[in-house]
Amino acid sequence: MKRPFVMFLMLFINLIFYLMLPFVCLGDFHVTFLHFNDVYEITPVSGGAEGGLARVSTLYKKLHKENPNTISVLGGDFFSPSAMGTAVYKGDSLAGKQMVDVLNAMGLQYATFGNHEFDIKESQFKSRMAEAEFAWISSNVFGSDGKPFSGVKESVILEFTDNDSEKTFKVGIFGITLPVNKPDYVEYADPMEIAAEQIAKLKDKCDFLIALTHQNINSDEKLLTLYEEIDLLLGGHEHVNYQRWRGGFTPLLKADANVRSVYVVDLRFNPDSGKTVIVPQLVPINDTIAEDPEVKTVVDKWTKIAFNSFLSQGLNPEEEITKTDEPLNGLESDVRTGTTNLTSLIAKSMLIPYPDADLSIYNSGSIRIDDVIPVGMVTVYDVIRIVPFGGKVLKAEIKGSLLKKVLDQGNTNYGSGGYLQYAKVLRSNRGGWIINDIPIDINKTYVISILDFLASGKEQNLEFLNPSAEGFKVIKDGKGKDIRKLIIDEMKSGLVQ
Ligand SMILES: [Zn+2]
Structure with missing residues (x-):
């Protein structure tokens, strides 16, 4: 509602200005x-x-x-x-x-x-x-x-x-x-x-x-x-x-x-x-x-250089993944304060390699696109723009009490990159956490799919979640999966359409 008013006000100011010009x-x-x-x-x-x-x-x-x-x-x-x-x-x-x-x-x-x-x-x-x-x-x-x-x-x-x-x-x-x-x-x-x-x-x-x-x-x-x-x-x-x-x-x-x-x-x-x-x-x-x-020539030069680099990492930026019939919302103001169709899609993609996981979890700050991908074809370059820093998706075990602390802190981080996104997690009306349809049990050990950055202790206000934290163990089954490739797989599975 604010914008039309501002636009109108500006038009009015401009009109006055041009009338004053003589x-x-x-x-x-x-x-x-x-x-x-x-x-x-x-x-x-x-x-x-x-x-x-x-x-x-x-x-x-x-x-x-x-x-x-x-x-x-x-x-x-x-x-x-x-x-x-x-x-x-x-x-x-x-x-x-x-x-x-x-x-x-x-x-x-x-x-x-x-x-x-x-x-x-x-x-x-x-x-x-x-x-x-x-x-x-x-x-x-x-x-x-x-x-x-x-x-x-x-x-x-x-x-x-x-x-x-x-x-x-x-x-x-x-x-x-x-x-x-x-x-x-x-x-x-x-x-x-x-x-x-x-x-x-x-x-x-x-x-x-x-x-x-x-x-x-x-x-x-x-x-x-x-x-x-x-x-x-x-x-x-x-x-x-x-x-x-x-x-x-x-x-x-x-x-x-x-x-x-x-x-x-x-x-x-x-x-x-x-x-x-x-x-x-x-x-x-x-x-x-x-x-x-003149400027477009320079833009094109760097685009080509960057695309060649992504190709050498096994990502073809121009590859078409799927058609989306709804805009995918990656605006920073939305992904750091709530869930969007894009944040949910990413959380879901993290469950692909670990179907036995009770939940998946990642920091909203890993989404950097700050843009809406419009209806139509989604390319691999869009996925690179969504998570430019990439990252590995790891399997870990976490004690219920620590998980609750992490989820609570995620909510406190409202508006910042440490605001958390997840799949198979809900917040009940009374403020408690529901994991995979069951209220959280602080004594239970949960299997989670987690982005490596969040598991590293580098996220602001979530430093207590780190490889040496008590009640937290990354399961070393391989080096983890590339988040970008998982998102591409999730999109290819047709769930976007
Ligand atoms: Zn700034």
Whole structure:
């Protein structure tokens, strides 16, 4: 219900803006921002109907033609995770190499870090930073030595000059990332404290101040409320679009993940009055926009490299598995808060190798597709996108008391990757657990089919489930089955149709 209203509101704002255009002074500065965030796939998504960086590139070129003062910014999360990023090329996984190359081809200008930039190994991260031809703005992320990573600026000031009047318009941008993903090679400073520092440094040097952020919406709203010096917030991290306003004048904008949409922000500044008019427009990226052939060539190159890698792992990405007559829902907001037809299909597939298992169980965070596979043909590549990290399905024995603790914690992990998915498990109205139609017996030992990651002790808040946990034993009958191949088998059995 929210979206039609927002769309209507935006149309209304745009209409007012264009009606006002004749009254805008000729001496005004006009700057356009193209903003996007959380992009994992270089190709279109939703079965080709939405997204695709080659389409964004077409829009960017058009905007640039209309207004040479067009600036592109990316609000973080693009090195990882993706299906293509797991493909092996020249002895290492791509780990975002394909994404950086495509963003370079598009001519992206500025980016800030998202938490997923630090999913990859330090050596891979350093390579990606060296390959990136765009500039980085980050005020609160540092290397383990406490210094900014090479080539990263804590802020930038963009200066636009009117040749006739010699008047200038200065736009300051600082970058903030939520401090949640911390491998050894990364240090964070407190986002709010650093924002205060940056604002103090920049406010007298610029006419307009932008916070380019990657943090949750509540933190972004807090940032805007605390610091009225911020004139525009361009954000990321959420995968759905947001448009919120502080006092009706200062917008907080986020676009949809995987460039299902981008934000185009028109900014007019009057140097005499010092006043600015901001008009944001959420632009859907879909098949009505042609793909930029130059960028598409680069996208196709990496797609081919990745597909060859999957072929060498025994997975033919282009192989057609089955036709689905219902959309398969792998949206992160749904799989981390409940069950969908896709989460159930995966849980069921895990029972194939162990038909005697009392239940199957896995962490929802292993599903990374964040997309809906539309009605029609499902390919092996879709399965790689569903579980890009793969994983082995193991047979294990678990004491009822420990199983109950695991299931309870799974519920507590609502909204995160440790939210659990299962087959042959139900929650009764009174909150108890029903296993294979019988209430859980804490003294019984259950046979389960479990994904190796969940059994390893690496899942957040579920570390107590690990190979040395009392009452838990992985049965070493072979090395386990590849989850991707089991999903393919389950789909082939025709249960999807
Ligand atoms: Zn994020």
